[in-house]
Amino acid sequence: MANLPSILLIGCGHMGHAMLKGWLKKGLETSVIVHRHTLELPSPHQHVQSTAEIPKAFKPKAIILAMKPAQAAEIIPSLAPWTKEAVILSVLGGRDLTWLKNQFGDQQPVVRVMPNTPSELGLGMTSVVAGPTVTDQQKQLADDLLHAVGEVAWLDSEKEMDVATAIAGCGPAYIFLLAELLQKVGEEKGLSTELARLLARQTVVGSAALLGNSSQESEALRKAVATPGGITERAVNVLIDSKAWPDSLSKAIQAAADRSKEMAS
Ligand SMILES: NC(=O)C1=CN([C@@H]2O[C@H](COP(=O)(O)OP(=O)(O)OC[C@H]3O[C@@H](n4cnc5c(N)ncnc54)[C@H](O)[C@@H]3O)[C@@H](O)[C@H]2O)C=CC1
Ligand SMILES: O=C(O)[C@@H]1CCC=N1
Numbered sequence: 001m002a003n004l005p006s007i008l009l010i011g012c013g014h015m016g017h018a019m020l021k022g023w024l025k026k027g028l029e030t031s032v033i034v035h036r037h038t039l040e041l042p043s044p045h046q047h048v049q050s051t052a053e054i055p056k057a058f059k060p061k062a063i064i065l066a067m068k069p070a071q072a073a074e075i076i077p078s079l080a081p082w083t084k085e086a087v088i089l090s091v092l093g094g095r096d097l098t099w100l101k102n103q104f105g106d107q108q109p110v111v112r113v114m115p116n117t118p119s120e121l122g123l124g125m126t127s128v129v130a131g132p133t134v135t136d137q138q139k140q141l142a143d144d145l146l147h148a149v150g151e152v153a154w155l156d157s158e159k160e161m162d163v164a165t166a167i168a169g170c171g172p173a174y175i176f177l178l179a180e181l182l183q184k185v186g187e188e189k190g191l192s193t194e195l196a197r198l199l200a201r202q203t204v205v206g207s208a209a210l211l212g213n214s215s216q217e218s219e220a221l222r223k224a225v226a227t228p229g230g231i232t233e234r235a236v237n238v239l240i241d242s243k244a245w246p247d248s249l250s251k252a253i254q255a256a257a258d259r260s261k262e263m264a265s
Helices: 014-025 069-083 097-104 117-121 136-147 158-169 171-188 193-213 218-225 232-240 245-262
Strands: 007-010 031-034 046-048 062-065 087-090 110-114 124-130 150-154
Touching: 007 014, 007 069, 014 031, 014 117, 014 124, 062 069, 062 136, 069 097, 087 097, 087 136, 097 110, 110 136, 110 158, 117 124, 124 136, 124 158, 136 150, 158 171, 158 245, 171 193, 193 218, 232 245
Parallel strands: 007 031, 007 062, 031 046, 062 087, 087 110, 124 150
Antiparallel strands: 110 124
């Protein structure tokens, strides 16, 4: 793969750092990273603690906004010296293209991006929608950067972004919660913490890898475990009851999508 373009990354916390780790592995050309805390970076990448310290001569092809949404309005005006020749990739949860246009002005090319933390391993899932002034070349640049850290879905409409966020942006938290709960129930049922932790973690890890390496639907993989009249079927019958997982997951996704929509303004 050709080197990835030069980037200016604003915010290098959980999400920014996950993407940066993925990009560094894939040959990121040059970057300046704004992060308030210490950060070890290989040369020629540069770490600064505030936007005031970004070298004036630096010409990033893309500026990635990965700070908290509440910090964004305060930081964005200080980025003016670097925005002219760059496309903005906004990772900000909930902040929509209209909000971004109001911050940067009508003409600034802006792409709204919703990645997730498995990007760190190149196993991310990123949903993307481009603003009206983004050129085909800039779309390609965004696509190259995001494909370097996993799968990319270009949405047909920005309306899809709230649910896409609720499923994939937030999704790793649901999977980790499942691992947490499996461990907790194991402990409650008398297993040692060490054994319950191992059983829960390796089951989630192994199942995700199996799904990722299989051409079968998740339903088929599930049915391959649940022998008719056997043991798994008893548990699946409890979980699949319409009032159990189908209902709670639907409510959970709706709650997250509603919050994403709420954060647009
Ligand atoms: N954590 C996740 O799984 C995901 C997060 N996001 C989005 O990513 C963004 C960041 O979230 P997290 O990484 O979880 O937050 P975080 O709190 O871990 O990171 C925030 C970063 O912003 C930096 N920052 C704070 N004030 C700053 C300032 N004045 N100038 C420059 N940088 C400053 C901090 O140093 C830190 O690097 C949010 O907008 C969130 O909606 C999107 C998808 C997934
Ligand atoms: O929880 C949040 O607000 C961010 C957006 C998606 C994942 N984390």
